[in-house]
Amino acid sequence: MSTTDKARVPRSGIVGGTFALLSALYFAQGLPFGFFTQALPVVLRRSGYSLVAISASGVLFAPWALKFLWAPYVDRYGSRRRWLLSVQLGAAAVALILACLDLTSGLQWLFVGVAVVNVLSATQDVVTDGLAVRLLDARDRGVGNGIQLGAYRIGMIVGGGVLLWLFSFAGWRALFVAMAVLIVASTIPVLLLRTQLDRADVRPAESTTAVRLAGTWWVRLRRPGVLAFIGLIAAYKFGNSMGSALVGPFLSDLGLSLGQIALLEGGVASGAALAGAALGAWYATRFGRRRALLVAGITQTLALGLYVAAALDIGGIALVVTASVSEHVFGGAATVVLFALMMDASERVYAGTDYTLIACAVVFSQGIAGLAAGVVGQAFGYAAMFGTGLVLSGLGCALLLWALNKGIGPVQLSDSGVMAPDRG
Structure with a gap:
């Protein structure tokens, strides 16, 4: 498509097509990730794995933390x-291969499949x-966002709830x-929405060798304010x-059945996260990034x-449901605003x-947090684990807002108006 032809495409059509394309692609990411992170821990717990072992299985998600190594090549x-x-088609092929294997006698091939799908999904x-x-x-x-x-x-929801429900009576193959x-x-929108994909094929003007490209992530990491922003x-x-x-695992240890957990985590709680996403998008657009982050x-x-x-056995199942809904609503809202902030900090060409x-x-933080949760939960119980998370969440929120108020971060954040000038 020529530049003139692109200019004739109405902006509403471009944006609408972009939203449709992104919706399909992010759904495709959430599907296997939801099963592997929400349903699989429940299956492992029912199979006798300890909390530490379940947390340690997070190493299979290392590609999500290491994808920056090959991101410059993808760009x-x-x-x-x-x-x-x-x-996309590679991930579907791996799922079909797993469907052909006998996973009832051992889960080693399942773990291999999880690792491969994570490489493809991370890319x-x-x-x-x-x-x-x-x-x-x-x-x-x-x-x-x-x-x-x-x-x-x-x-x-589909991966962690519907597929867990399907597994509960139909098994691995189905x-x-x-x-x-x-x-x-x-994958169908990828075939249909070529205009959006063609517009996104933007590369740096300079010629870059493969050797230099391997270090691009290091150059981008060293930009002023980036390391501090990543830590925040x-x-x-x-x-x-x-x-x-x-x-x-907490819900499983409370005695809830697979069907009840699937309904709560895959249905009610994840539905609450959708409401949280809408709430975060509206609030950030209406009141700005910093206020929304706070x-x-x-x-x-x-x-x-x-x-x-x-975890202290207060409130019964009603409080468990309330906790799950509340955490997903407000956690979902916080994630939307955080992702918008991360886009503000990125340069278009890179x-x-x-x-x-x-x-x-974020992935490194979640991986370490998951391992810490397993260690603290195994040693001191769920109440101590949730309480430690509460304290650290409050401290992290305060630190990020303080830093943005001091003007700490990449220069692109100043352009978006999210940072206040340095007040010394």
């Missing part, structure tokens, strides 16, 4: 369309996040066939991630207090690399 080589078709995430940064301007990012988290959560079909279906993002998410890491940070922290009470670097900080 530089190949078209967005080719990348997406390759990784898809680099491409998709780059698309979002390049195709959405500042006024669209609040809504765009609401759609991002909403579609991702719907995928997690589960993975269904997963493969859904991933293929989510990680701190903001750490406490909440720790508090929510072992909710599935309100969402405080409320997601207070929601963890309900889990502390539930969109995939910049956003991926920052996103990896």
